[in-house]
Amino acid sequence: MFDILLPESDDKPIYLHLYSQIRARIRDGTIPDGARLPSVRALRQQLNISKTPVETAFQMLTAEGYAVSRPRSGLYAANPLPLSDQSPDQSTHSERRQASASTDSAPASDRMIDFDPTKLDANAFPVRTWQKLLRDAVSDRAGEMGSYGDPRGEPGLRRAIAEYLGSSRGVRCDADRIVVGSGMAYSVGIAAKLLAGRSRVAMEAPGYNLVRDQLTLNGCAPLPIPVGDHGLDLDALEASDAEAVYVTPSHQFPTGSVMPYPARERLLRWAEARDAYVIEDDYDGEFRYVGKPIPSLQGLDAHGRVVYVGTFSKAFSPAVRLNYMVLPLELTERLSRLPREVLHAPSRVEQWAMQSFIEQGHWYRHIRRMRSLYRKRHGLLIELIRTHLGSRALITG
Numbered sequence: 001m002f003d004i005l006l007p008e009s010d011d012k013p014i015y016l017h018l019y020s021q022i023r024a025r026i027r028d029g030t031i032p033d034g035a036r037l038p039s040v041r042a043l044r045q046q047l048n049i050s051k052t053p054v055e056t057a058f059q060m061l062t063a064e065g066y067a068v069s070r071p072r073s074g075l076y077a078a079n080p081l082p083l084s085d086q087s088p089d090q091s092t093h094s095e096r097r098q099a100s101a102s103t104d105s106a107p108a109s110d111r112m113i114d115f116d117p118t119k120l121d122a123n124a125f126p127v128r129t130w131q132k133l134l135r136d137a138v139s140d141r142a143g144e145m146g147s148y149g150d151p152r153g154e155p156g157l158r159r160a161i162a163e164y165l166g167s168s169r170g171v172r173c174d175a176d177r178i179v180v181g182s183g184m185a186y187s188v189g190i191a192a193k194l195l196a197g198r199s200r201v202a203m204e205a206p207g208y209n210l211v212r213d214q215l216t217l218n219g220c221a222p223l224p225i226p227v228g229d230h231g232l233d234l235d236a237l238e239a240s241d242a243e244a245v246y247v248t249p250s251h252q253f254p255t256g257s258v259m260p261y262p263a264r265e266r267l268l269r270w271a272e273a274r275d276a277y278v279i280e281d282d283y284d285g286e287f288r289y290v291g292k293p294i295p296s297l298q299g300l301d302a303h304g305r306v307v308y309v310g311t312f313s314k315a316f317s318p319a320v321r322l323n324y325m326v327l328p329l330e331l332t333e334r335l336s337r338l339p340r341e342v343l344h345a346p347s348r349v350e351q352w353a354m355q356s357f358i359e360q361g362h363w364y365r366h367i368r369r370m371r372s373l374y375r376k377r378h379g380l381l382i383e384l385i386r387t388h389l390g391s392r393a394l395i396t397g
């Protein structure tokens, strides 16, 4: 039984009681460094409360370095200052660094907050469901294991993606216009071949360097265009001699700015007037924590100027290597004239499993779960920045 007391009634939220009591016990050693903390379920049953305050308290402890999560094992106490009981507010930064350097028992990597934007929370991956769907894919399709699949991707998966994109991202397409691939590098390579000589490709600066490098490798010349509070600077784009542009309009990478509706219209007008193409990277369109989801630029495009690219790397897993590209009709026709060797679809087994994952409703449930998990962390991060950095930090994007 974990020693926590919740007062009968007061104004302080339950999660704060949990957080401060557990933190105090870790700091004074009552909960020893490295001890396993109870599971969310055990603690909520013991205290007869819902799981949300327990999860929030555990997230705060983890974010502040008082607890460390070990995948598939649980949460462990980690006292950031085991020997000196000083509050972080009373010590200088260098004192704290020295204290932790000389007294840490856990590896430094356990005490870090990892801000790598390409990584997902591995604990949130639906291991059992995915294992089952992979097994089912092999047994249900055993008769197809002897042959190559469609180089544009399995038709069933393309249909499932088209339906998802139509209902959730406002993308207008059918399965015939989708090319399933193994990631952005692959999609950019194909898009570059379809641009038919449009080699000057504008790019957000700062932007996604992988795309810049892939464009160069594929014979295009990337043109850096500045980014402002509303995404790509359209004045600069219009003043350039770009023939195509790569953008992340729903959540600019890396600044996080969002391109407003009038700017989207203006970008599409530019593309139409210049006979240019827009490559829309909707890499994390699933994640929007406040307000309504922003529909895709592709859905606004009435003239077939947008190549839309999305991925399973952000909400599902970057390890599976599955993404998709939606082509305008004209480029779909051009694709059919490219040599077949240009296209290499990913593993059929993973594609079949993903098709079932979407068709059986797991994908929609999974996105809701991930959105809720990341929304809480996003809120917590903002709260901690405000609490600890106050007016010294400006939060944007």
Ligand SMILES: Cc1ncc(COP(=O)(O)O)c(C=O)c1O
Binding pocket: 117, 118, 182, 183, 184, 185, 208, 248, 253, 281, 283, 310, 311, 312, 313, 318, 322, 323
């Ligand atoms: C801006 C941007 N686009 C796309 C992706 C996804 O790429 P992929 O589908 O190759 O995993 C990422 C991944 O980090 C990204 O940061």
